Amino acid sequence: MEIDRIDGRTPNQLRPLTCSRNVLNRAHGSSSWSQGDTKVLAAVYGPKAGTKKNENPEKTCIEVIWKPKTGQTGKSEREYEMILKRTLQSICILTVNPNTTTLVIIQVVNDDGAVSFKVAICCGLAESGYVILDPAKLEEQKMKAFPYLVFPNSVLSVLPEGSPKVEGELMENGIITSVTQGAMAVDNYFHCLERGRAANEKMSAFLRRSLQPQLPG
């Protein structure tokens, strides 16, 4: 099925990616990420002492604040905050700085679709330079997303990448986070996953190139 996209891209093509780090000088870590016209700014502060009341004091607590471009924060923002927080918790090594809180703030600068996952990558970038994330782990687990696809839904997935094999399936094929919107046939979802994995490789390569100068050794 040939689908003509408005900007002339093929169904598998991603929009041009740009990313820059250290854009805010007061924040402990910051980065800006854009994919086509969608642009997101992320800042990281921390770690600061003390965790929130119900959180486990043996691990770092990650707090996320999501600010939309316009309007007040509502339920969607809370949902993104929670998804991002749980994704980051599974990616970061939390036991390095126990009983501290790291604050991650996302500001949506321009929304041209597919905002949420961009944020996830953006965060990763911001943290790698300034917070205690282990670079090898960051390389292992990259974010990926489904910009526009042939299906009338938007699927938000986060896949890791790396060579170790787990039970015959490459570790890079496992999903960290996946949030779907809209209904689709089960098979279509699995097709999406495959396309996503392919796109993941391109994004990981891009990420590695842009992080290269800053990674130690």
Added chain:
Amino acid sequence: MGHSNASGDLSSEMEVDAFRRLFPLRFYEHHLAESIRPDGRALGKARDTTIELGAVASADGSALAKIGLTTMLAAIKMEVMTPSKESPDEGCIAIDFHMPPICSPLVRPGRPAEAEPVVSKQLADTILRHVKHFYGHSLLLDYFFKVLYSGMIDLKDLSLVSGKAAWMVYLDIYCLDADGSLFDAALLSAIAAFSHLQIPVVSMNDDGKLIVVSEENGEKDIVNKEKRKLSLNRIPFSLTCVLHKNYILADPTAEEETIFETLVTVVLDTFDQLVYLYKPGGLVLAFTSSVQDCIALTRQRLKELQKILDESVSGMEVD
């Protein structure tokens, strides 16, 4: 150890409890190795589910759903409103999910629970699944493939007089006891409430406005005499699972949800479409095989839930 049998049993029981509190993961892993959970359930089995329709007498539709100890009360109120100019043929549904402090010791008064807005939005996404495509550059989809299919409820069903009057449906779901799988129970109670819903009778009054009348007031000018029930097509049912190494546990309790941080929620509808798949982070990566297993468990659960729902609806109709 105790000298008599009774105190011996007591101290070993306390040891088990202490072990459960101190080393929850190991406690669970001992059980998982035997393919069973501490409450005796098999790994893929959900807790006992019950639905009671008509729990709130003053509401137009209501239901109380219990999955194990998790209890959700859903109530629907309807009122007549003027539809917006962009969609003069459509009504509106407002969904709200509340977690009052009664439901869990972790919820404090004055401070909304973290799960509250998230579950609220998930419910709204699942129930209102109508897909409208805007061709501006500011939204998600930018191609000309138009797919307009109604979700569970067609908003056009809620229209009374095109352009002048339509139904505004307020769906409120209260969590009375939070013991894991909140979204599953909330969705089930919402669907049961919609199945129970009796649309109030309206008639035209002297000013030309539609007002709700009570049934005993005689038969004059009733606008919607025939249409008293909403037709629900493609009902979605959900199942939450936790992943741990290569085990998949269906329908976790609150304790299991805190110990195993990786949750996957799958929502399938009666046409076997994947409505919603939600996996927010978590230490365990989900491979295609795990996702397929979760979807298979959800298919099984869908049949169980559909049976339970049909039984309670037919029980109500007999009355």
